Amino acid sequence: MQQIDFSLVDWSRAQFALTAMYHWIFVPLTLGLSFILAIMESIYVKTGNPEWKKITKFWMNLFGINFAIGVATGIILEFEFGTNWSNYSWFVGDIFGAPLAIEGIMAFFMESTFIAIMFFGWNKVSKKAHLTATWLTAIGSNLSGLWILVANAWMQNPVGMEFNPDTARNEMHNFLDVLFNPVAMNKFLHTITSGYLLASIFVVGVSAWFLLKKREEQFAMKSIIVASVFGILAAVYTIFSGDESARVVAKHQPMKFASMEALYDGQQNAPLVAIGFFGHPKAETPNEQEFAFKFEIPNMLSYLAFLDANAFVPGIRDLVHGNQERGIISYKEKIAKGKKAIDALAAYKNAKKAKKEQDAADALKIFKENFEYFGYGYYFGKDPHMLLPNVKISFYAFHTMVLLGGFFLVLLMYIYFLARNNKLQDKKWLLWTALWTIPLVYLAQQAGWVVAEVGRQPWVIQDLMPNIAAVSQIDTYSVQITFFLFLVVFTALLIAEIKIMLTTVRKGPEITENSTKK
């Protein structure tokens, strides 16, 4: 049996992060563009105007280029739960496996079956059947997202289950609780609408390039109108669901919330740091840094978290060291309780083996009393500060996401207003801005997942299983090799994707129809 190897944990995390971040380059475009295609094709079927068919097919081509690589990275993520996080797979497989299986049966088959008709069926099925296939591809992609996000949300807020000491794992007790987990619903809506936003900005940005080049102007203007309306609706909902998301995080993951705002000392009437930059290190807490500059909005953080400007928002130090006045117990106490739970489980198993039923019942009682902090027990004898996430990364990622989100809404509204009044073509600076906003929207997407995943560290399952107890027992060098193999392959494929996309865009909609095949 190997000793706990922290470098193995770090490399396993790095590999999962690498796969997830690459996957999330491609998926949001699939989620959003699939619906934009469906809307465009619906207009074509309703009006019979072949211009709309041309528009649909152009964006469909870009969709296809992007879709394939999203699928490739997705399969790795699913299997990495087993290959790299095998203990996790057993500990919660009874709950976590279900959404993944349902995703395959309910959503992924729908997506992959109808996508073939969408691409190849223009002359093989009727117009309406083709349109149905396009809509079903979009619905399938988004349903796929639903189940994956239900699974992810469960890790952040484990509900609907109970630990079974006999099988030494968590078991599902209420499927509907898992599905309608408040974190899941919020996460799903926030994530998919942000995907719609990305796709809208992608379409608007690419179309702006055509306007700058004075090519295909009718095609570009029509695309902009559809995408900007879709994008404004998506942006508004992304902002609303993001606001709700902050409250959900404040309630279920207070350490993540404190890290997002780099709030070390809890306070009533907590201000929101709207913009801030870190400066000198501070010795009080490991890795703590003072703000070199910050712009605050008074009371806003308390309001954001609890809809009450006077509410107390716990800081990182309150959570680590405890705050008696506020009823917050320290990490040291949680670790002690966690250890009690783990020891009680061991005592229960031994008593069961020895057929000492009374001893087993006593041990089970202690276990249940302390189970809430089970995961903390794995940090017995270790510095409680090991339980802190990376505050700096969480803070910057959160603020990047929020600021960019606001900017996207304003940009899309302005573009829509000008496009409706036929004045967009004259605003070259705005067209260039729209084009260069494409990389920014990808940055915002990545930042969003960084907030969600870095902020919850070290918990693989909030409070119940830390990453050191979840990882597979593999040699570190094996994970290092696969990490770099993935890095090389994914990067090569990303370069290929970008090159093909750029070439396809440069050729434009007219030529695209006949040029993708040799």
Added chain:
Amino acid sequence: MFENLSFLSLQQYWWFLIAVLGALLVFLLFVQGGQTLIYKLGKTEIERTMLVNSLGRKWEITFTTLVTFGGAFFASFPLFYSTSFGGAYWVWMIILFAFILQAVSYEYRTKANNFLGTKTYETFLFINGAIGSIFLGTAVATFFTGSQFSVNKMNLVDLTSGNMPIISAWENPWHGLEAIWTTQNLAFMQNLSLGLAVFFLARVLALLYFMNNIDNEVIVNRAKIYLKRNALVFLVFFLFFVIRLMFINGFAYHADTHEVYMQAHKYFNNLIEMPLVLIIFLAGVVGVLYGIFINLFKNSNKGIWFSGAGTILTVLALFFLAGYNNTSYYPSTFDLQSSLTIENSSSSQYTLTVMSYVSLMIPFVAAYIWWAWKSMDKEAITEDEMQKDDHAY
């Protein structure tokens, strides 16, 4: 409905579904088999384009079946997911790499400015075809020959030794690759023979599929020649695997104590004790052979239907042999009592019940896949279609 089933019945039902998904996956590996034949059957660019496009309209279903097979295994038998994927790390990683390469190759192969060039993407398709099928077959063979792992749930509560709190541990440094050289009980021969049988079966199915799906005399004639050779090699490996399987000791367990033990001729006994499985197996083998026969000697192009159905039945029977009748489906040769059975590795009764309701969607999914394929395959692929299609690969 499912609430009234016993826990064991639910475990058996889910093993049945895993077997169905596994069987469908092996049938759908015709895509992989076809990918290894592109240069054998296609001597010109247009011929290769026809072959790639014929497969390209199906590859996503194979891919999705693999993903669903993984997801369903995770949901129904999480201890297998944890033990096999976390233990046989290298085997699964190699399979996964092969599938990453496949996913992009169809879409990028002929696109302008595709960075790596058409040949590279065609090589990726070949690698996926060969490695995907051989490694999957070899991995499934370990269901009969065993692997070196241990399972100890008490490790989860060991805080004092400083050891990793790992439930399942692989007990050699090769993490699954040892399946191709383990000499104990000549396991490597058994494992490799199934891996190669699956590879050549995938090629046989691909050839039958091309003969049905492509309207081009030159390709069909070439396919016939390769069909004869590949069918013969397939039969050699398959018969070796099956005949030897009937003679080896198998991993049985007592129904009441769940103690695992070695039983002589376990898999032969399973066939005799489960006559329905025997019938399914024989029907499957006859179906595969009949499909090959009519395409070779009766000038038919319908062989894919018989061989495809035959493949599904044969693989179903093999999964039944591995998991039913008190048999350990994922045995450990390191510690016999760590072996996985459908009873000791499954999800809880509640989860299996919920998932069983979800499984009612499977016939509906199968129906729309059938409709979609029928719509797309109304007419065989021709040179003319390839030249006109604006989304041809």
